[in-house]
Amino acid sequence: MKIFVPGRLCLFGEHSDWAGGYRRMNPQLKAGCTLLVGTNQGIFAEVKPHPDSLVLRTSTEQTLMPMEKQVLLTEAKNGGFFSYAAGVAYQLLTHFHVGGLEIDNYFTDLPIKKGLSSSAAICVLVARAFNQVYNLKMTQRGEMEFAYLGEITTPSRCGRMDQACAYGDRPITMIFDGTDTDIIELNTLQDLFFVIVDLGAAKNTQEILRKLNECYPFATTEVSANVQKYLGEISYKITQAAINALQKGDAEEIGFLMKQAQAEFDKYLIPACPQQLTAIVLHQLLNYQAIQPYIFGGKGVGSQGDGTAQFIVKDKESQQKVIEIIERDFPQMQCLPLTIYAKKES
Known part of the structure; x- marks a missing residue:
């Protein structure tokens, strides 16, 4: 099974995701609003079930880890590339009956650490892979939520808008009002x-x-x-x-x-x-x-x-x-x- 997840570009509204979150402490603040779109570049992977381990393979390295909650949590807290996959796997293992997963990240053309949410793309890819391989019946919003929970399990402190890459190349707007987040899918009449x-x-x-x-x-x-x-x-x-x-x-x-x-x-x-x-x-x-x-x-x-x-x-x-x-x-x-x-x- 092949999966592609793009990066995420914030066209307008940078910083308003976390700023809008402060409304839970100060209701006088305005809600945050962002306009987001997936990039044309992203992360490509082939995925299949594994009996008992999480395997992540890239063009340069391979990491294998038992699908055990404490092991995954420890790896997630360590930080680094594999921590994102471990964090998402930990969250899904906590909430669902899932087995292992083998992810072959055979190609990536998304720049890393350039403000295009490459770490969020990895998290969404892992959430989507578990969802499809184990038929968890999650919506895009559900994949986005578990990707977010997985990423904040690591030392990363991303905002909720980063996982907008779950919506692919479709533009969306996100509203951030305290602890509430609303997502509206958009279309354009012209390229x-x-x-x-x-x-x-x-x-x-x-x-x-x-x-x-x-x-x-x-x-x-x-x-x-x-x-x-x-x-x-x-x-x-x-x-x-x-x-x-x-x-x-x-x-x-x-x-x-x-x-x-x-x-x-x-x-x-x-x-x-x-x-x-x-x-x-x-x-x-x-x-x-x-x-x-x-x-x-x-x-x-x-x-x-x-x-x-x-x-x-x-x-x-x-x-x-x-x-x-x-x-x-x-x-x-x-x-x-x-x-x-x-x-x-x-």
């Missing part, structure tokens, strides 16, 4: 073309998250009040507008909203973590003149900082042109194409 760029620079995601979380649940300074304002009402409004534009297939409007989101992000959030969020490399690329004729707009990805950028471009030809220009003029950077395809009428 939309993007370029994702690994900036080849450095950022400290843990530092960004630490500084921004210090602004919650109650604002005690002007800086923390501004962080809450952006991650609340401003981000929510922009993301809702982007959802409407995506459903219409309006690439130009999405580009305008990307520029607006980045400008507001910079205004309200840079003062909270200037060392990481000033992001000189990101802004150099966003403003690079040679690509402007081919794009409608761009912004940072994930936690922001000098990690990854995204652009919405004018058409498929522009997509290739932007990739060629960036890889020619910034050889340290790597580009990935992303296309959100219009839903075909049945």
